[in-house]
Amino acid sequence: MREVWAAVTTTQARPATGVVLVAAALAAALVVVGGVWPVTRRLVTIAHEGAHGVAALVSGRRLSGIRLHSDSSGLTVSRGPRTGPGMVLTLAAGYPGPALIGLGAAWLLSRGYAVAVLWVLLLAMALLLLQIRNFYGLWLLVATGVPLFLVSWYATGQTQSTVAYVITWFLLLAAVRPPWELQSERRRGGARGSDADQLAGLTRVPGVVWVGLFLAVNAACLALGASWLLAA
Template identity: 55%
Template sequence: MNDVWDSITSTQPAPSLRVLIGTGVVALLLIAWRPIWRYTRQVVTIAHEGAHGLVAALAGRKLAGIRLHSDTSGVTVSRGKPTGAGMIAVLLAGYPGPALFGLAAAFVLGQGYAVALLWGLLLALVVLLLQIRNLFGLWSVVVFGAVVFAVSWWGSADVQSAFAYLLTWFLLLAAPRAVIELQHSRRGGGGRSSDADQLRRLTGVPALVWVAFFGLITLVCLGLGVLWSGVLPSQ
């Protein structure tokens, strides 16, 4: 345990440019290849619903539970005033959530704390697990957490660093695709209960504007994440 704590509180050397680019390419394949995206998208859903839950708690709403479904959809239920700034903030958090988590991870990695990032993620998953209210959601979080724990506990420093970058790239790159899928769903007649459409009903601002806002946030996070990752020079 002393060795684990030392690795958490110590910085790790930055990986090579080859590793940075390689993990980015792998993350892109996990997103672009449709047969596997059906499964890896669940990580985006976990981050999406986790963002809803985090903002609900920060806004003073009572979190009643989170459900994750096999079709990669999810729902976060919180109790409180159904209108107003708190509810709007909760709805705003979902689609930008994975990108913002990815950007925060890129910042932590830029400081050299790859191992601390993995253990912090594991702690967040444990907290999230306490809010899961269905069997599939429980299974999804446990499997993802088991992978993160295995890498954190048994992986070498190089493996831990590469895995941390892979997760970061995945969140940054997957977030814009989730927004595109949202708009495709809306154009096909679905998504009437989507975050964007609920925001339209609460604010009067067209849902398409909210979709564009989600997309802008995810692209800004991606750009900053690339800069902070070290792939491009910061100056």
């Protein structure tokens, strides 16, 4: 634990701008390449459902469990009032969740804490693991967490830093795509049980406005996070 704490609290040299840009290009490929996105989108689902869970706990609701499904969907179940600010916060947290996590990671990287990014993500996944209620969700977290642990523990500092940048860029870039996909599905008459439509039922604010808000928050996080990552 002393070794981990020392690594987490020690700053690392920031990589060259070229490495940061290559990391961004690789992360973008994980988002835009058609055959890759259905797989990598599952990582966004982990962050999405984790954000629901955190919001539920912060708002005073009781978290009953989280399920991650093979079609890249997920479900977070919490107990408490079916209406009110707590329920609104819980529902609203999902889509901005990956972007906000990416923004936090970008802030750490801008200060040289690349290893801290990896270990914070590992800790978050370990806590999320306690709430998983289906086998696929368990498998997905283990399949994601084990490689992350191996990089955090055994890789060189340069490799750790590069991986941290790729993950951060991915979270920031990938967060923008799901709201677009959601609205596209809504236009075709689907996704009527989505977070945006449930929020519309609770607040009387149209679902399309909620989708626009998700997109605006995620785009703002991308812009701010990118400025931190690319700063000299």
